Amino acid sequence: MEVRVSFAPLTELMSTLTTDQAPEMSMEANSEMLGTAHANGRNSETRKTISSEPRPSDLLSREDCLEMFRQLYLARYFDVRLIKEKKRGRLRGTLYSSHNQEAVLVGSLFGLKSSDWISPIHRDMPAFFLKDLRGKWGEAERSGMSIQEVCAQVWGKVGSPGRARDNWSHIGSKAKHIIHSTSMLAGTIPVAAGVVYADRSRGGDAVCLTFNGEGSTAQGIFHEAINFAAVHKLPVVTIVENNQWAYGTPVSQGSPVTDIADRARGFGIPGYIADGQDVFDVYDKVANAVAHARAGNGPSIVECKTFRAYGHGDHDDDRANRYRDQEEILMGRLRDPIAVCRKLLVDRGFLTGDAATAYVAEGKSATDATNDDFPPEVVDFLNQGIEFAIASPLPDAAEAGQWVFKEAE
């Protein structure tokens, strides 16, 4: 196939292609048995034929499905808006875009209980405010992190949960059950194991979802931590966002197996593969993994097949267009999670009439997308966060010397 395009014609392509016609990525093993678990197919066709049992997502109400759809917009808008703000020079640090990977975040977080824990990493910024957002956008006291806190962190202001001591995704909240990551990849998995071990010792049933790129599965600590969790049957679900690239290194140079979920075999735990572009497939696989964990059966790996839309970070956008070829980028971005979700909702009769074609954000790169491409409540939600962040002051310089140790009270 001779394809030479930049991102712009994607919009056109999206409108002519239905999701079922979209070409396969390298996901032949989707419907294979993996470990003790099965992995459903990734497009709606295989979803329908592979099993007669209802999937967890079949039981979701219309309201929940539409909420997930809105959350996809929210995650996308957050990214689009930050890219614009960064380009205008209003933000410092590196922006790791989650564009095209939103279904992984929304699908895995949607079914969690407030008491569950998560550990997002660099590409998962929206996870901080998506946790426990379900139907509670306006509630200040919901258990997730507020959009105000998340924006204050991105803007490097004192209103950040970590008072802007560390950058971007390096925040968390003990109160809100979000583990605070460092830069060291896969470093939160052992911490996740410790968190749920402690919870279990007190009779809790919390599960911890850790997020990791496929590249970070090469770290020794990834294997050490899952091994420990498997020995003790700890409820840790390791989400692997396989976006095919780790910075400038393709997955083939980082992992000898194409399906990271295969790693699960060595720990005797289930490995699931989800279509990372399909929010309901991610929801299903994670729901299975969470149920397995909550029932006391131990950890699992959920690999979500997806594709990194831009450069590794915003500093890498230009280079990434050279080290990845245009055809690969086009293919990887063809099945926009918003479009995939829209089609499934139309098929289920949950989106009808004008609503079915409203707000076409899919297929638009951050520079092309405008506020009009998003539902107004999505834009308003983020605006509240940004206004708060801008108004929040910088931390006082002398704070830098504080909190090295806990002082005696």
Place this chain on the structure above:
Amino acid sequence: MAIAEPLVSAATATGPVAKNYLTALKEAISEEMGANPEMISMGEDIGLLGGAFGVTDGLLDKYGRERVIDMPISEGAIVGAAVGMALNGKTVMAEMQFIDFISCGFDQIVNMMATYHYRTAGEVNIPVVVRGPAGAYGGGALYHSQMNEAWFCNSPGLRVVCPSTPYDAKGLLKQCLRDGNPTIFFELKELYRKNEIAEILPEEDYTVPLGKAAIRQSGTDITLVSYGQNVYHCLAAAEELTKLGLSAEVIDIRSLVPLDEETIFKSLAKTNRIIVVNEAPMTCGFAGEIISRVTTKAFDLLDAPPVRITRLDTPVPWVKPLELFVLPSVEKIVKAALATVKY
């Protein structure tokens, strides 16, 4: 950060081109790989991407995938495999994408690599240079700002090197790749593309010896000892002090292990006052080591207590006012110098 005068004046439009610190490193690696067919380079994203900062840009095209390895994100495997290659006759440049991530390969460095020569009674030597971008002042926050050189100075068997100029970056890296001992090579990422310090490099092959400090400015009233980007803070402070009628000598030690004590003691014999500046935390940092050598070996030369200007004993915070609060600065050095002279 205040910038000192270039150490060598930049080229004119017609003359040879002044090269920055990053280009100097790039040339060192490429030339050594050209000269030594047994040399291998390995690291995360060093091939296809050409390195996160571009230090290995073009290397893959030149030397091929057998010799330029895009490694999985496994610092332990990078260092350990480098040791194995060295055990079997190779010379290896192993890149840490940021020196902060060296902690993920720590065991292989301090236990496997550092001790190899010792525990084999000299049978085996390990020509491996582990190098990477280090240092703060760029808003990199806790995990993209570290200067963790002290960990390695405290692990016998490792060379620890930190150049501050393009000339030294190239000459020292070449020397380390030929030295035959394992080396941890700290590069200052804030200097990588700093045009003010670009300089014309010799056309011909050259090295800079280890254990030989450079006097960046001579003076008679006080000795400022440093390495890495803090050398420029010292030079800027020296300029301030000149305006106040004080003459400071600025010494750039360039290599920490081995350390050139002689140059420091000689300077002290003139000035009798010393301030050591480094951006790593104070406790058990290298500034403390230098001062300890001074007080134990050159006590009689001191007219005032030696002073350390280091990072506070904190991590490096992200936001600018906080970052600057904890780090050494020109102002802090000038203030300390004035107090020391008045002592």
